[in-house]
Amino acid sequence: MILLVLGIALWWAAHLFKRLAPGPRAAMETKMGNGAKGVVALALLISVVLMVIGFRTSDFIDVYYPPSWGIHLNNLLMLIAVVLFGLGNSKSRLRGKMRHPMLTGMLTWAVAHLLVNGDLSSVLLFGLLGVWAIVEMLVINGAERDYSSWEGGSLAGDIRLAVITLVVFALIAGIHTWLGYYPFPQ
Numbered sequence: 166m167i168l169l170v171l172g173i174a175l176w177w178a179a180h181l182f183k184r185l186a187p188g189p190r191a192a193m194e195t196k197m198g199n200g201a202k203g204v205v206a207l208a209l210l211i212s213v214v215l216m217v218i219g220f221r222t223s224d225f226i227d228v229y230y231p232p233s234w235g236i237h238l239n240n241l242l243m244l245i246a247v248v249l250f251g252l253g254n255s256k257s258r259l260r261g262k263m264r265h266p267m268l269t270g271m272l273t274w275a276v277a278h279l280l281v282n283g284d285l286s287s288v289l290l291f292g293l294l295g296v297w298a299i300v301e302m303l304v305i306n307g308a309e310r311d312y313s314s315w316e317g318g319s320l321a322g323d324i325r326l327a328v329i330t331l332v333v334f335a336l337i338a339g340i341h342t343w344l345g346y347y348p349f350p351q
Contacts, residue, residue: 169219169286173293175212179205180297184304216290226285235280236350242277243348246270247330247337256322261314265305271298 182205183190194201249270252260263269275295278287306312341348 166219166223166286166289168215169223169289172212172215172217172219173290173297175208175215176294177297177300179208179212180301181304184308220286220290223286227283228285228288229283231279231281231283236348239277239281240348242273242280243337244330244334246273246277247334248326249273251326251329251333255326256318257326258318258320258323259326260318260322261316264312264314265302268298268302268305271295 190201193204197204247270249263249266252263252266252270260266272295275291275298278291279295282288282291338348
């Protein structure tokens with residue numbers, strides 16, 4: 166459980182470092198150039214590794230019993246989350262409709278997983294990453310008040326987003342199945 170918490174803490178710190186400590190981050194970029202981005206990327210990679218190892222090795226401690234219908238809503242929310250993750254870099258007409266599609270996708274992903282996992286490790290992982298997404302949106306909105314939405318997009322971009330979403334969703338379902346977490350009702 167300690168590795169899981171350390172991974173989550175490192176995730177938060179690496180993402181919020183730029184906005185909460187702009188001076189030290191700027192000094193780091195001045196000294197290291199693009200290497201500073203590499204350090205942050207390495208910190209994020211380490212955080213994910215710690216979260217995965219911590220989650221997989223933690224004892225199962227029940228906190229609540231997920232509702233039986235949660236698996237259906239989980240799958241719908243996961244499809245929406247994948248759309249939102251992809252939307253942030255797409256050429257879809259939907260991209261300009263939302264300021265933080267990837268962070269909203271992260272929050273949707275977290276809520277979806279809390280619907281089907283009621284153990285302590287899951288509550289920590291998905292709950293704290295969901296809270297992180299909300300905090301990140303608030304911090305970004307506070308720091309960057311002048312926001313202009315993305316303009317553009319096309320029907321082809323919408324179709325590409327839909328196809329990529331379905332492929333990525335199928336890959337995620339396949340990986341979950343391979344890991345022993347069958348994501349669909351039986």
